Amino acid sequence: MDAINVRELSKSYKDVKAVKGISFDVHEGEFFAFLGENGAGKSTTINILSTILSKTSGDVKVFGHELGKDDNEIRALTGIVFQNSVLDDKLSVRENLYTRGSYYGFGKKETDRRLSGIRESFELDEIWNRRYEKLSGGQRRRVDIARALIHSPKILFLDEPTTGLDPKSRRIVWDHIDHLRKEKKLTIFLTTHYMEETAEADNVVIMDKGMVIANGSPSELKNRYSSSKLVWYTHRSQDAEALLGNMPHTYESDHYNISFKDSITEFLYANRNVITDYEVIKGSMDDVFLNLTGREMSV
């Protein structure tokens, strides 16, 4: 079943078109990633899908519920972790989560019941009575995710959840997200400008200037929009140049960089006696973005 269907979605602010007629589908249980620079329209799209912003035009369905008509049903099915923390600094983790639970009509007992599993898996007990402002970046993110899960949504929107976190905290946050995805079978909708975070996604949509410029699994995108590279460590010589012939290549200090669109294996096997010191570098999502937009990703 499709979790989300988006058709020709647009959002304008006066003269500025933030989202320009984008279309895509997200399947239930999928890890879906939205990749793009700041200002590409990722957060605007996520905010429309979670009913915070209204759309200018287009059709959106969340588990069959129509955006604009069945907003309350959609709100019950979606949870969102915002780019910046939106919990109250002066309140404790407990107070923050109880008040947020009340927004869904839950009393203290119901919130406790719903949080029982989350408290354990997100290790919230040790920080339960601590003020939110006293928490580290990683702890805050854990509480933010717990808050987004308080009403047991079927889709979790993560709007650049690891921005500003140190590598260790990023790893911890990703471990929790992986757990939700694999164990709880939650549909994860991620926006990010970190290429590596999309590596495990089932489907990646690349946005640029409010438009979808590519869509597919990471391997499909890499195959389509990047090339693998063979780094051959050898002296520059006429023999080597003759071997490489018309293949696109460059020489840098002690090695050749050779770009491959097709399989490297055949070429390596055919020249196994000559090419002995080498490494193969697979095309990356950075290359995909660079080839699609003609520029490096800026954040």
Place this chain on the structure above:
Amino acid sequence: MKQFMGLTKRNLLVFFKDKQSVVFSLLTSIIVFVLYLLFLKGTFIDAFDSVLDTNEYLKTVIKEDDIEAFVNMMLLVGMLGSALITVPFNCLTTVVRDKENKVDYDISATPVARWQIVLSYFVSAALSSCIMTGILLTAGLIISSLQGGFYLDAADIAFAYLVVIIGSISSTALFMTFMLFFKTSQASGAFFGMLSAASGFVIGAYIPLSQFSEGVRSFCNLFPATHITIMLRNALMNGALERMDSSLGGMDGGVFAESIRESFTFSPYMFGNDLVISSSMIYVLAIAFISCLMMIAIYSGNYKK
């Protein structure tokens, strides 16, 4: 209902958990208190003495304790009047902070109805104001009764609490109409500074409005807070004044009490005339009603862009 209660509770917690904010919300009241200790009390007593000096008989009949009770109530009224402006405003800065930090996005992503969001800000600010000024009034009355010279009856006290409730609601309604114009908490903070500085003068906490020109008096009377303060003055200071008046035994035909009422501004002044106290109540309620209508117009649709 649970959702609305939850939102309101959250707004109250956000305000009361920030101790600094609570203290700052009473900044003008604290200034009034400090100035009273430094010189205001002396100034008010001098104003009395200047009247008493004109008549030796008055000087012997009017007791110093009664004058002291009167000016002490003047302090309490000044503190309450200014708190009824600064507390609701400070509590309402949560609206600005929530917009600035996108906390409103978090609320908008839940099934909470949009009108509940707006109403919860209104109710929590009005409640905060009622709680803070209610505590201030209660403490003032207890201290005053412990000091002796407590000349209020149950009706006066009940009226004072009623004015505190109406004042809290009307100030909150008025401030709600323009809180959304502040895009940052820095801007609302700067406005709060100006409000704190000006409010004491506008309501006549430092200098009775009767000392100002007609134009200034008329301008100050445009603000509902001035009318609230005048109502509080009538509720809390009349008792001591009537006590002084009864000490005279009607010998002056009430001229002394009337001159004190005029000097300390017991009546609202609008359109070039002194009006009766009920007109203040009508004015405050009318402004609150208009503010509520404006609030509905301004906030409707604001939580979905």
